[in-house]
Amino acid sequence: MENAAPAIATPSLPKKPSPSFRLRNGSLNALRLRRVFDLFDRNGDGEITLDEMASALDALGLGADRSGLEAAVGGYIPAGAAGLRFEDFESLHRALGDALFGPIAEEVPEEDDEEGDMKEAFRVFDEDGDGFISAAELQAVLKKLGLPEARSLASVQEMICNVDRNCDGRVDFGEFKNMMQGITVWGA
Structure with a gap:
């Protein structure tokens, strides 16, 4: 069996794995x-x-x-x-x-629409699943990505303020969607 994937031992994790590990899309x-x-x-x-x-x-x-x-x-x-x-x-x-x-069920249909993609992207940042992206959550994701902006909480809070239309100090899905629709992807 040359093409068989190597066996992987189930990792023991100190906390529950992030739901963003494997997105449905x-x-x-x-x-x-x-x-x-x-x-x-x-x-x-x-x-x-x-x-x-x-x-x-x-x-x-x-x-x-x-x-x-x-x-x-x-x-x-x-x-x-x-x-x-x-x-x-x-x-x-x-x-x-x-x-x-566990394995992904093959019959689960993928969301093909842009809204589904946006929701999946939002979930990557909304680590606690409360429906909002806080400055701490954004900073954690930026740190994981190794981005220099993560070094300063003030910089991260400023990023939040730039898209936070209702001034509650966090980004909801609507604000996230508006921000993402304003981004031009180069080379795509």
Whole structure:
């Protein structure tokens, strides 16, 4: 069985995994996963080495054990490759999602409309699921992405103020949607 995916042990997590780990919308999940891959691929060579992955996990405060990481990820690195290519990274992500949440049911229809995509994107930022994006939630996501704006809570609060039309100090879905519709995606 050369094409069989390596077995993944079910991770033991100190808290419940974020619902944004695996989005129902496949295209949005692939976009987000690509961004994560690009952040981990520090030298931009199209592969994430074990050193790059360990470094990224350490930066996220997850303290990567090199031997444990090699045991968990090594089976996804193709023979002769220095690290995970994007396709390998996707396979690893899918296997982890299956181990944490169970396999995705094939009959679940994907939301194809723009509104569904917006709701999925909003859920990535709304980590506690209360229907609002607070400055703390936005800062946490920006930190995970390694963006310098996350260093200052005042900068994050200013970002919130720029889209917070009802001045309640947080972003609701309507405000998020208005902001997203005002963004032009270059190169798309």
